Amino acid sequence: MKVLELYSGIGGMHFAFEESGIEGCISMAAEINPIANEVYKYNFPDTDLSGRNIQGLTPDVINKMNINLILMSPPCQPFTRNGNFGDDEDPRSDSFIHILSMIKDLKDLNYILIENVKGFEKSNTRNFLKKTLEEANFTYQEFILSPLQFGIPNSRHRYYCLAKKNSLESDFTPNVIKTNLNIDTAEPFPLKDILEENIVVNDYELQEKQLCKYIKVLDICYKDSNRSCCFTKAYGRYLDGTGSVFCPISEETANNILKEAKNTGVSIENLKRLQLRYFTPKEISRLMCFPEKFNFPPSITTKQRYRLLGNSINIKVVSLLIRLLINNSLESIKS
CATH class of the missing domain: 3.90.120.10 (DNA Methylase, subunit A, domain 2)
Structure with a gap:
């Protein structure tokens, strides 16, 4: 499995892919934020990390890497109150729309996982996403999920979309997904377990x-x-x-x-x-299920750490979704 990690931030999707147990590697990560890139490189020094604008990527560049899976968490500001709900009119949506416009031309791409803020599901950009996936012959399923549903004591509702080529076996019916992911079956652990x-x-x-x-x-x-x-x-x-x-x-x-x-x-x-x-930032990273090996470079301030974590993902939730997307079987999810 060759993976392209877009909007890679501090490496949340990378850690989630590792935790999923799916065999493969991150062929390239891309993120324009230099501070986030400093953290990413600190934790994944051997990964090819691009600091250029994602709009510079072309189908030819991606096809040369034989990418099978794209993981991405595009900017959420266009879909929030603080971002004035600019949606597809917000320039911060341009790079995501650019990626979507290329999907039909990516010859080896079979799987896509997208994470964004709750509210994205009501946007014009989401409608463009659905149209794009359908035209590119992908089956997809959308979710609004929170870590609390997975036994993690943190409320963080997020939009997720799993997409898979129509030619691949898939069962994205809600009941199957709820059973496979064990949603709402675990009691959240106490916060004392994450305290420094x-x-x-x-x-x-x-x-x-x-x-x-x-x-x-x-x-x-x-x-x-x-x-x-x-x-x-x-x-x-x-x-x-x-x-x-x-x-x-x-x-x-x-x-x-x-x-x-x-x-x-x-x-x-x-x-x-x-x-x-x-x-503390370490306590928050534990709530977001980052592994203990994750660390910030000493040069990153506390204020920057909070900001970077606030823009990241819950590792456990995404890792389970990756396993569901790729393996599509009850036994593989529960193992």
């Missing part, structure tokens, strides 16, 4: 101004919590809607402190007793 030991708490604690301003909207998690909110690229800079924060004391004690603060008025002395802090 011996961290410098001062590096991650919430500041006094943040506590006073955002205490009413914070999503607070504890050691025994088996859920957390989606972490976005703005985590660490903004607090409202960017991800959960961690409280090391018991949930009961914390609730009493919060109740007291509500009754007597918010005081910084009370709030500081909660010892609230951000989850």
Whole structure:
């Protein structure tokens, strides 16, 4: 299996392909973000990584590599509120539309996996994707999935599309897929399983101004919590809607402190007793199922790490989808 990894970021699709157990290799990865490329190269020094614009790729270039599988997570901004829902009018969609326009000309391509933000399924770009796949004789199935459905304590709803050449055997009916992927059958593990030991708490604690301003909207998690909110690229800079924060004391004690603060008025002395802090980049990478061997180069700042992780994928979810796409059998998925 020869794989082309587009919008490769920090290597999420690469790790997912490795975890899938499918025999093959990443023939080439492509990503225009130089900071993401620094992280990718740090973890995969032997992979051919292109930093050029994906719109520079042509069918001839891809056909020379005999690519069988394309893995890609195109820019999500055109399909989000923050991106003003620009959709196919947003220039950040141009490279993805360019790739789609080439699919019919890729002679060895049999499989495609696409990941994007929830909301993509309502876009004009998605409609173009469907039309393209149908015209190129691909069978496809779309999903909205969250890691919580796979026993991972993190909510991160994402759009996925699996596509396979019509000439290949496939069964993408919803019941078969739900059974094969064991969706909604596992209880999420507690967050204590992903916590780092011996961290410098001062590096991650919430500041006094943040506590006073955002205490009413914070999503607070504890050691025994088996859920957390989606972490976005703005985590660490903004607090409202960017991800959960961690409280090391018991949930009961914390609730009493919060109740007291509500009754007597918010005081910084009370709030500081909660010892609230951000989850570390390593903890977030574990929630996203990156392997322990994954690391950032020392030159990458904490702010950059949060941003890069917020743009990445959940490794376990994608690895299972890759196995389903390629193997298409219950036994191979469950092994």
